[in-house]
Amino acid sequence: MNRTLRRRLTVVAAASSVGVLSPVWGPILLRELPVFGVEQLRVHGARFVAEEDIDRLAAFKPEASVWDDMRAVEAAVAGHPLITDARISRSGIHRLDIEIREVQPIVLAATPRLVPLDASGRSVPLEPSAHDLDLPVLLGCRVSENGRVEPEAARRSLDVLEQVSAVDSVFTRQISSLRPIGGDAVEFLLLPGSSVNRVVLPFRDAVKAFLRVERAVGTAEANGSVTSADARFRGEVVLRMRADG
Numbered sequence: 001m002n003r004t005l006r007r008r009l010t011v012v013a014a015a016s017s018v019g020v021l022s023p024v025w026g027p028i029l030l031r032e033l034p035v036f037g038v039e040q041l042r043v044h045g046a047r048f049v050a051e052e053d054i055d056r057l058a059a060f061k062p063e064a065s066v067w068d069d070m071r072a073v074e075a076a077v078a079g080h081p082l083i084t085d086a087r088i089s090r091s092g093i094h095r096l097d098i099e100i101r102e103v104q105p106i107v108l109a110a111t112p113r114l115v116p117l118d119a120s121g122r123s124v125p126l127e128p129s130a131h132d133l134d135l136p137v138l139l140g141c142r143v144s145e146n147g148r149v150e151p152e153a154a155r156r157s158l159d160v161l162e163q164v165s166a167v168d169s170v171f172t173r174q175i176s177s178l179r180p181i182g183g184d185a186v187e188f189l190l191l192p193g194s195s196v197n198r199v200v201l202p203f204r205d206a207v208k209a210f211l212r213v214e215r216a217v218g219t220a221e222a223n224g225s226v227t228s229a230d231a232r233f234r235g236e237v238v239l240r241m242r243a244d245g
Helices: 003-015 026-030 051-058 071-078 152-167 167-173 207-222
Strands: 040-044 084-092 095-101 107-110 114-119 175-181 185-188 198-202 225-228 238-241
Touching: 026 152, 040 051, 051 095, 051 185, 071 084, 071 095, 107 152, 152 167, 152 175, 152 185, 152 207, 167 175, 198 207, 207 238
Parallel strands: 040 095, 198 225
Antiparallel strands: 084 095, 107 114, 175 185, 185 198, 225 238
């Protein structure tokens, strides 16, 4: 055991012996001890944001302690345009862990330039080619100056995509493109090799409609390949089968 570690353990033991580690006022005293200085920050949950950027936003001063109140630091990190939440916790005498939650793009809007969008229909400041974003393309839309996708039907299409993804993520990974149609529905075109080429779901009760499509396609596959499934009709699914030959 080296001298530095022995000194740190001695300080902790001494503090414990006098009750300094009580949850009420222990941290107030411990943060004054140099042995608890912040020497390492481990980042978890980062895909798009560089760890150097998080270090810069955290901006720990030389006298910072792992026992400091971290709410201001968390808020500073969460201020990054690609981060929605940040939580810091102690994981050692001089180490902190920071868990971040990033904004998640779910489609690329063809405007015609490809613009990543989150589930609310707002643009995400990412370059698709730089991050290898393998996402479906949203057609029939535009992105306004304030970074919001238009028209409203495009936003409702994203809402359907998010709902269906929560039910069947395998299906949503097979989507090549989507677009609003008729003002009350969204059309999904799927990748080659999928069980169906085209699925149309209404904005209203989209999940129920999707489950009807799954049942109908599963039943019809015994008689051939399904090319299209349209669930816009109340309680029914219209299927189109691939012609023989």
